[in-house]
Amino acid sequence: RVFLDSGTLTPLLKKLEKKDYVVRTREEKDERNLQISLTEQGKAIKSPLAEISVKVFNEFNISEREASDIVHNLRNFVSKNFDNSDKK
Incomplete structure (x- = not known):
């Protein structure tokens, strides 16, 4: 599960797909x-990309x-602040 709304996620996925x-499959x-x-x-x-993440963490010790x-x-x-946004 990804904790982003569709307005954020859809353009990102379209770029990755392009x-x-x-x-993407329904x-x-x-x-x-x-x-x-x-x-x-x-x-x-x-x-x-995983190696880059490790390097970033290493850079900041x-x-x-x-x-x-x-x-x-x-x-x-x-999870606490966005998953239940419809209940607020």
Whole structure:
């Protein structure tokens, strides 16, 4: 699950699809659901992008544990503040 609204996500996915990094497929059972998959080109850049992320964390002297905590805390923040936006 991605914690972005469709107004943000759709243009991003269109750009990634145009550059042949992803393919979007509607589910047959429920066409409201969209399956996003990496293409071969998308898979090819996945590893180099992960290496860049590691270099960024290393540049700021962030340990793997601290990086994991940051990601965990951001997910919690998004979940608490954006997943229930329709209930506010």
